[in-house]
Amino acid sequence: xxxxxxxxxxxxxxxxxxxxxxxxxxxxxxxxxxxxxxxxxxxxxxxxxxxxxxxxxxxxxxxxxxxxxxxxxxxxxxxxxxxxxxxxxxxxxxxxxxxxxxxxxxxxxxxxxx
Amino acid sequence: xxxxxxxxxxxxxxxxxxxxxxxxxxxxxxxxxxxxxxxxxxxxxxxxxxxxxxxxxxxxxxxxxxxxxxxxxxxxxxxxxxxxxxxxxxxxxxxxxxxxxxxxxxxxxxxxxxxxxxxxxxxxxxxxxxxxxxxxxxxxxxxxxxxxxxxxxxxxxxxxxxxxxxxxxxxxxxxxxxxxxxxxxxxxxxxxxxxxxxxxxxxxxxxxxxxxxxxxxxxxxxxxxxxxxxxxxxxxxxxxxxxxxxxxxxxxxxxxxxxxxxxxxxxxxxxxxxxxxxxxxxxxxxxxxxxxxxxxxxxxxxxxxxxx
Numbered sequence: 001x002x003x004x005x006x007x008x009x010x011x012x013x014x015x016x017x018x019x020x021x022x023x024x025x026x027x028x029x030x031x032x033x034x035x036x037x038x039x040x041x042x043x044x045x046x047x048x049x050x051x052x053x054x055x056x057x058x059x060x061x062x063x064x065x066x067x068x069x070x071x072x073x074x075x076x077x078x079x080x081x082x083x084x085x086x087x088x089x090x091x092x093x094x095x096x097x098x099x100x101x102x103x104x105x106x107x108x109x110x111x112x113x114x
Numbered sequence: 115x116x117x118x119x120x121x122x123x124x125x126x127x128x129x130x131x132x133x134x135x136x137x138x139x140x141x142x143x144x145x146x147x148x149x150x151x152x153x154x155x156x157x158x159x160x161x162x163x164x165x166x167x168x169x170x171x172x173x174x175x176x177x178x179x180x181x182x183x184x185x186x187x188x189x190x191x192x193x194x195x196x197x198x199x200x201x202x203x204x205x206x207x208x209x210x211x212x213x214x215x216x217x218x219x220x221x222x223x224x225x226x227x228x229x230x231x232x233x234x235x236x237x238x239x240x241x242x243x244x245x246x247x248x249x250x251x252x253x254x255x256x257x258x259x260x261x262x263x264x265x266x267x268x269x270x271x272x273x274x275x276x277x278x279x280x281x282x283x284x285x286x287x288x289x290x291x292x293x294x295x296x297x298x299x300x301x302x303x304x305x306x307x308x309x310x311x312x313x314x315x316x317x318x319x320x321x322x323x324x325x326x327x328x329x330x331x332x333x334x335x336x337x338x339x340x341x342x343x344x345x346x347x348x349x350x351x352x353x354x355x356x357x358x359x360x361x362x363x364x365x366x367x368x369x370x371x372x373x374x375x376x377x378x379x380x381x382x383x384x385x386x387x388x389x390x391x392x393x394x395x396x397x398x399x400x401x402x403x404x405x406x407x408x409x410x411x412x413x414x415x416x417x418x419x420x421x422x
C-alpha cells in the first residue's frame with residue numbers, strides 16, 4: 001500500500017509545522033523481550049505509559065500477542081544512555097589492533113583444528 | 115568523511131540509517147511524513163472494520179475480527195514509535211491528523227456496507243498492503259524497516275482470514291455469493307488506487323527510490339498485485355469489474371483498465387464518502403479518552419509519592 005499519500009496539486013509535500021501539545025504526555029519506555037528461555041532479552045520497540053506497571057501491561061498486549069515472549073523488561077527511555085554515533089565510529093572504524101583477532105595467527109595445518 | 119558522505123556511504127552499502135545518525139533534513143521530513151501517514155492509516159483503518167464487530171455472523175468470526183482490529187492498533191503503535199525516533203512526538207502527529215494537516219490512506223474513506231466487505235478488505239486491502247510493506251522491510255531507515263517485519267507477519271493473518279471468509283461466502287447460498295461479488299465490485303478499484311499515481315505523475319518517487327526508502331515504483335507494485343490477485347478471484351468464482359482485464363502473453367502480466375483518477379484525487383483531497391466521519395470519530399475518541407490519560411498520570415504521581 002502506498003501509505004505515502006500523494007500530494008494533490010496545490011498542496012505542500014511536507015508539513016513543516018509542529019503541533020502544540022495541550023496536555024502532559026505519558027513518558028516513553030523501551031521494551032525488551034526474551035523470546036524463550038536460554039537467550040538474552042532483545043530490544044523490540046517502545047511505547048508510552050504513565051508508569052512501569054501499565055508499561056508492562058501495554059508491552060505484553062502490544063508485543064507478545066502471539067507467544068513471542070517468555071519474559072519482558074521495560075525501561076524508561078530517558079534512562080538509556082548511549083555514545084553519539086561519531087564517538088562510536090572512532091573505535092569501530094579504526095581497528096588498530098588486529099592481533100586481537102584469532103584469525104590473524106597462522107597455525108600449521110598439521111597441528112589440526114585449533 | 116563528512117556526515118553527508120557517511121550517510122551516502124551507508125545507503126550505498128545497503129546498510130541501515132539508525133536514529134542518532136546524521137541525515138539530510140529532507141530525508142528526515144520525508145520519513146516523518148510517510149511513517150506518520152502509515153501510522154494514521156493503521157489507526158483510522160480500525161474504524162471500517164470495527165463497524166462490523168458487533169454484527170459478525172459467528173462468534174468465531176467476531177473473535178478473529180477483534181484480534182485483527184487489535185493488530186491494527188499495534189501496527190499504529192509500532193509506526194508511531196518509529197516516527198518518534200526521528201524527533202517528533204506521537205501526540206504531535208496525532209494532533210496534526212486531528213487538525214486535518216496529516217493524511218491517511220484514502221482506502222479508509224470508503225464505507226463497509228456489508229459483511230462481505232470485511233473479507234474483501236482482508237483479501238484486497240491487506241493484500242495490497244502486504245505488497246507494499248514487503249518492499250518496505252528493505253527500507254533504508256532501520257526503525258521503519260524493523261516495524262515492517264513485525265507488521266508483515268501479522269498482515270499475513272489478516273489476508274488469509276479475509277480470503278477464507280470469502281471462500282465461505284462463495285461456497286454458500288447464491289445471495290451470499292452475490293454479496294461477495296458486490297463487495298469485490300466496490301473494493302477493486304479503490305484497492306488499485308492504494309498504490310498511488312502513475313510513476314510519471316508521482317512527485318516524490320524518484321528521490322525516495324534514491325534514498326532507498328521506496329524500492330519498487332507505484333506501477334510495478336500495482337502490476338505485482340494484479341498478477342497475484344486475478345487467479346485468487348478466479349478460484350472464488352468472482353468476476354473482477356474490469357472489462358479490459360486480460361492476460362498478456364507477451365508481457366507475462368495481466369493488462370488492466372485505467373483507474374478513475376478524478377475519483378482518486380477527489381478522495382485524496384478530502385471528498386471521499388467517509389473522510390469527514392473518520393476524522394470526527396477519531397477526534398471524539400481522543401477527546402473522550404483525555405480523562406483516562408490524565409487519571410493514569412495522576413495515579414502514577416500519587417504512587418511515586420507514597421513510595422518515596
